[in-house]
Amino acid sequence: SPYITEELHAALHGQGESSPCVKYDYAPLIVESWPGEFFKSRENEPEIESGFSKIREFIRVARNLRKTVGLADSKKIREISFSTGDKSLKNLIMENEQDIASLLKAERIKFIAVSKSVANAIGSSMLDDTVKIYLPIDESFELGDEIAKLQKEVDKKRKYMESISKKLNDPNFSDQAPAKVIEKEREKLSETEKAVMELEARLKLFKGAM
Numbered sequence: 001s002p003y004i005t006e007e008l009h010a011a012l013h014g015q016g017e018s019s020p021c022v023k024y025d026y027a028p029l030i031v032e033s034w035p036g037e038f039f040k041s042r043e044n045e046p047e048i049e050s051g052f053s054k055i056r057e058f059i060r061v062a063r064n065l066r067k068t069v070g071l072a073d074s075k076k077i078r079e080i081s082f083s084t085g086d087k088s089l090k091n092l093i094m095e096n097e098q099d100i101a102s103l104l105k106a107e108r109i110k111f112i113a114v115s116k117s118v119a120n121a122i123g124s125s126m127l128d129d130t131v132k133i134y135l136p137i138d139e140s141f142e143l144g145d146e147i148a149k150l151q152k153e154v155d156k157k158r159k160y161m162e163s164i165s166k167k168l169n170d171p172n173f174s175d176q177a178p179a180k181v182i183e184k185e186r187e188k189l190s191e192t193e194k195a196v197m198e199l200e201a202r203l204k205l206f207k208g209a210m
Contacts, residue, residue, distance in 0.1 A: 006030060051092050055100065058082070058093060058133065061126050062104050065135040068122060069206070070146040074105070077141075081110045081118055081134040089131065120209060122202065137209040150203045157196050164189045 062080050097109045121134040
């Protein structure tokens, strides 16, 4: 919101509850050209910007995990766990735990050692797999609809696999189709088999949490 941005700019650089006096070089953003003389005189802070970027990515990945299990945005959860060998990144996340947890509707953000595994959880990664983020699944999750959706997707993909297998086993196709076409069908079969395995693993996890 431009109104919130203007309010923050005034509080940080101009006037407001935290800045009762108007600074001589302050100008409202609404009349300031970008970047404007006010901001040209300010130096960038790469370390702070990098830290903010990492926190933002952490929140994005964790929110995607919430969506994966069909959680409503308002649904509160017990925790989000993460592991990393980067001590500075661990400290960055934990120093901002309260804010991150609030944005993720979680009671807490928990750090776990890289060597430890997380039972009954789905996970994802960020920063070239240097950070693993986990959403533990427990009985408080309402997974009935998600289980039904997953089962429907598994059944659909299995039927697709059957149709490809039938085609590949048909002598009329295997004897007459170009080698490239046959190889393409085999690739489709392999990719679908892999997808089914991943879906069934998630289905097993969700059913176990019920």
